[in-house]
Amino acid sequence: MSTRTTAARGLLSALAALFVLAGCTSSGGAAHPAGGGSPAAAPAPGGAAGGYEGPRPQDQNLLAWTGDPNDAGHVTAQSAAGVGGRVTLVRIVLRQETTWSNIWLGLAGLDPNAQLSNCQLGVYDATGTLRAATPDISPQLMTDPVAKPLALAKPFTAAPGTYFIALLLNGNWATNALTLKSTGAGISVNAGLTPPNLRYSTVLTGQNALPATVNLAEQSTSTINTGWASQWYGIS
Secondary structure (H helix, E strand, O other): OHHHHHHHHHHHHHHHHHHHHHHHHOOOOOOOOOOOOOOOOOOOOOOOHHHOOOOOHHHHOOOEEOOOHHHOOEEEOOOHHHHOOOEEEEEEEEOOOEEEEEEEEEEEEOOOOOEEOOOEEEEEEOOOEEEEEOOOOHHHHHOOOOEEEEEEEEEEEEOOEEEEEEEEOOEEOOOOOOEEEEEEOOOHHHOOOOOOOOOEEEEOOOOOOOOOEOOHHHOEOOOHHHOOOEEOEEEO
16 A cells, blocks of 8 residues: 555656646747746847848938948048049949949039049949949039939949949149048058059049940059048948
8 A cells, every 4th residue: 555655646746747837938949047037038140149230222222332321431532633533443342133223422622613524433344344324424423412312324223243343533723631531541441452443543544435345453552542542332
């Protein structure tokens, strides 16, 4: 009789332990820690701690950019003799197919006495072929020192890959009056890179319009290294 009683008590103890364990794991399979505390929340899938991710172009109704415009605090200025007629290139890498209609430029300061002409923005692909360009943007460089969209003459669809936003300035202006927003210093922005893949460079001189093709192997940093810092651009 005592043997059966002992066995019954052992069975009841085992069942009680099983019910306690089931109660601890019913809310997701992990036992609650001792002391009644809640289990640590799992990080958001694919995100950083707390679910935070840095700003994206889409947060500001843009398709892509060369960098967060919140970081484009540096103002870059260069003399007409230094950059006039040169094609200045800023590299941008697209991760998905994108239809470009506008290039946004951060205009920081104006020269009301400037005489500008034959100024353009455009887009070259990784072969150095001009894919699209704006008309003369000289009037837009004389008004409203803000970030502004400058329309391409004809939108185009860009496959994923490497592209170069091109700036051409011509005319006369005061060096420290006509200024652009920049995302970084010209010298450091090319760390680890060589032509034809420089992130920031110039090619050619004496240009009155963006040429149909450029030789990216001829990318130069000689003007960049004098303080012509890398401009901020956006795409929409």
